[in-house]
Amino acid sequence: MSEKIVAELAANVWKVLVAEGATVAEGDTLVVLESMKMEIPMIAEVSGTVASLAVTEGAVVEEGDLICEIS
Numbered sequence: 001m002s003e004k005i006v007a008e009l010a011a012n013v014w015k016v017l018v019a020e021g022a023t024v025a026e027g028d029t030l031v032v033l034e035s036m037k038m039e040i041p042m043i044a045e046v047s048g049t050v051a052s053l054a055v056t057e058g059a060v061v062e063e064g065d066l067i068c069e070i071s
Helices: none
Strands: 003-006 011-016 029-035 038-043 048-053 066-070
Touching: 029 066
Parallel strands: none
Antiparallel strands: 003 066, 011 029, 029 038, 048 066
16 A cells, blocks of 8 residues: 655745655655745655655645655
8 A cells, every 4th residue: 555645835846855765754854845934844644665755856846746655
């Protein structure tokens, strides 16, 4: 089973801190979004491996867009 991490709001992808295939622990920061001069960390809700990474630094995401998938 995999866990999908999605954007909670429209934002710019400021920093990508993981790569596909990386092992992450619950609570790790995966990506930092920027919206209205605020930094919003996207946190892993489960431990596992980053199966797919759907964003790159500088990209724009909308609410509900896939950030990454952890399996």
